[in-house]
Amino acid sequence: MKNRLKVxxxxxxxxxxxxxxxxDVSRQAVNAIETGKHDPSLPLAFRIARLFDMRIEEIFxxxx
Amino acid sequence: xPYKPNTVGERERSNQFVVLWFSVGGxxxxxxxxxxxxxxxxxxxxxxSMAGGPLSVAFGTHADExxxxxxxxxxxxxxxVLGVYLVALFILASGDVANELGYAFGGGGAQREAVGIEAxxxxxxxxxxxxTLAFYAGFAFQWLRDRWDxxxxx
Numbered sequence: 526m527k528n529r530l531k532v533x534x535x536x537x538x539x540x541x542x543x544x545x546x547x548x549d550v551s552r553q554a555v556n557a558i559e560t561g562k563h564d565p566s567l568p569l570a571f572r573i574a575r576l577f578d579m580r581i582e583e584i585f586x587x588x589x
Numbered sequence: 590x591p592y593k594p595n596t597v598g599e600r601e602r603s604n605q606f607v608v609l610w611f612s613v614g615g616x617x618x619x620x621x622x623x624x625x626x627x628x629x630x631x632x633x634x635x636x637x638s639m640a641g642g643p644l645s646v647a648f649g650t651h652a653d654e655x656x657x658x659x660x661x662x663x664x665x666x667x668x669x670v671l672g673v674y675l676v677a678l679f680i681l682a683s684g685d686v687a688n689e690l691g692y693a694f695g696g697g698g699a700q701r702e703a704v705g706i707e708a709x710x711x712x713x714x715x716x717x718x719x720x721t722l723a724f725y726a727g728f729a730f731q732w733l734r735d736r737w738d739x740x741x742x743x
Binding site for chain 2: 542545546549550551552553554557558560562563565566569
């Protein structure tokens with residue numbers, strides 16, 4: 526699934542480790558989500574959406 | 590900020606990956622050791638490191654959902670090998686019936702060969718190492734495939 530996580534992270538000038546710490550996951554998990562190799566669970570998707578103050582569908586797109 | 594003992598941070602979660610790669614090395618070493626037979630001390634270290642993955646699956650609290658997905662792939666590979674092993678046991682056990690009949694008619698060569706194969710397949714250490722190696726092979730394969738695909742996308 527495509528997503529805007531990398532762009533959103535870059536806009537805030539956060540490293541992958543920093544974002545991972547805020548989301549309570551590993552840096553490897555952030556990397557896998559950014560590259561579309563891992564689709565986050567619903568709870569994690571909500572945490573990501575809340576962190577960026579956006580809706581889930583504004584970050585993740587299953588039609589891209 | 591309130592003090593939270595035993596809080597699992599990003600570093601602890603990332604370290605889990607390092608621990609598992611150490612375990613992959615232990616599994617490979619133990620498998621090689623079946624054939625070359627190395628020092629007992631090294632074997633003990635390898636067995637200990639191999640335990641990391643299965644114990645992480647059973648009791649781990651530091652694994653995030655991505656690591657769990659990799660471990661799940663490892664479990665699928667291990668399950669596949671276990672399935673093949675059990676089918677092999679079935680065939681060997683079925684073969685015993687045929688062997689016994691054949692043994693009654695022919696010489697003992699086939700019987701001895703069948704017993705040799707069965708002895709290897711029934712060796713608990715061999716089976717444990719093979720299953721653990723399959724587990725780590727699945728884990729490593731999925732991890733490497735993710736890295737490879739990601740590098741191709743960029």
